[in-house]
Amino acid sequence: MNSLELRYTVDSEDFTLAGDAASRIKKKLKRMELSPDIVRRASISLYEGEINMFIHASGGEIIVTVSSDEIKMELVDRGPGIEDVKLAMREGYSMAPDNVRSLGFGAGMGLPNMKKYTDELEIESEVGVGTTVTMKIYIR
Amino acid sequence: MTIDNIREILDCEVICGEEHLQSDVHTACGSDMMSDVLAFVKDQAVLLTGLVNLQVIRTAEMMDIICIVFVRAKMPDENIIEFAKEKGIVLLSTNYRMFVACGKLYEKGLGGGERI
Numbered sequence: 478m479n480s481l482e483l484r485y486t487v488d489s490e491d492f493t494l495a496g497d498a499a500s501r502i503k504k505k506l507k508r509m510e511l512s513p514d515i516v517r518r519a520s521i522s523l524y525e526g527e528i529n530m531f532i533h534a535s536g537g538e539i540i541v542t543v544s545s546d547e548i549k550m551e552l553v554d555r556g557p558g559i560e561d562v563k564l565a566m567r568e569g570y571s572m573a574p575d576n577v578r579s580l581g582f583g584a585g586m587g588l589p590n591m592k593k594y595t596d597e598l599e600i601e602s603e604v605g606v607g608t609t610v611t612m613k614i615y616i617r
Numbered sequence: 618m619t620i621d622n623i624r625e626i627l628d629c630e631v632i633c634g635e636e637h638l639q640s641d642v643h644t645a646c647g648s649d650m651m652s653d654v655l656a657f658v659k660d661q662a663v664l665l666t667g668l669v670n671l672q673v674i675r676t677a678e679m680m681d682i683i684c685i686v687f688v689r690a691k692m693p694d695e696n697i698i699e700f701a702k703e704k705g706i707v708l709l710s711t712n713y714r715m716f717v718a719c720g721k722l723y724e725k726g727l728g729g730g731e732r733i
Contacts, residue, residue, distance in 0.1 A: 492672075493670075493671045493672075495672065495675070496672065496675035496676075496678075496679070499675075499679060500675065500678060500679075503678070503679065513681070517658060517679070517680065517681055518658075520679045521655055521658070521679050521680065524655070524675065524676075524679045525652075525655060580651075580668075580670055580672055581649060581650055581651035581652070581654075581666075581668045581670070581672055581673065581676075582650075582651055582652055582672070583652070584650045584652035584653060585652075586650075586652035586653065586655065586656055587652060589656075590652070590655050590656050593656070594658075
């Protein structure tokens, strides 16, 4: 399989656009020789990550690299950063505002879901600087 | 069961996707929290929800959910319907409330997957 790199800028404000990047990436992944399960896991993880970017960081950049061994997904933002990553990973913990909750998000499942659907999840965050979430899904 | 069976059991109005009514569904998920739905991965699934916005369609798209049933007679607007059509997702609307709608489908043999 040929390797592939995809880059998308998430430019927030309009929450109705949240998921547009994940949708475009899913379309590209579906055209590759990947199992539907892997495509779905990658899409859900990216979607959750993209939603977080909208809610907390007013956007950012998504870089997806597909090689013969893995799908690597990096979500980079210049948002407020995560003060306590361990707490943020806890199921049910959420900092999302009420307007986002009314749209069906903010249940504190975003990061736990991303961890559940990927083989590796790493969060680098600095308060006041931003957050980089790196996820990997093994293809073999 | 097929999506058409669901339409019949829940006495649904078909909002869009008439051409996919004969598709099979194997499991269902009922929730107004999209984050909960995203924690549930199954093939050929139907989503029952009382939430009506674009993110419901997005969530279904990511999950490969082929049919959404809006409970409590909720109706999506034109934007949402167009978006679902683009994604090939069937939209149905039923007058039943969530609990009863889920119960009726479960009673007819539609499962919800194993325990967490």
